Amino acid sequence: MAKKKVKIDHSACIGCGCCVGSFPEDFQFNDAGLAEPVTGEAEAEAADLCPVGAISVEE
Ligand code: SF4
Structure with missing residues (x-):
């Protein structure tokens, strides 16, 4: 699967x-x-794994 741009809310x-x-x-x-x-x-x-929703993936 192709990877997408990702950000983490620290x-x-x-x-x-x-x-x-x-x-x-x-x-x-x-x-x-x-x-x-x-x-x-x-x-x-990966965004679905994070229990606090800190990972956002650009669609
Ligand atoms: S999965 Fe855990 S370590 Fe990764 S961004 Fe979310 S809270 Fe942080």
């Missing part, structure tokens, strides 16, 4: 690791323990 992210664990090629933790996109693109399903 005021919402709780650092649960769901995105990093499921898509380690797309997400990594920053020094604050919050998720960051690795390349700025990710699988669209």
Whole structure:
């Protein structure tokens, strides 16, 4: 599946690791323990994984 542009709302992210664990090629933790996109693109399903809705994917 094609990857899409992704953004993370750091005021919402709780650092649960769901995105990093499921898509380690797309997400990594920053020094604050919050998720960051690795390349700025990710699988669209990643947005559904986040329990707090911090991941937004450009359609
Ligand atoms: S799934 Fe959501 S809350 Fe969990 S680390 Fe990723 S962006 Fe943060």
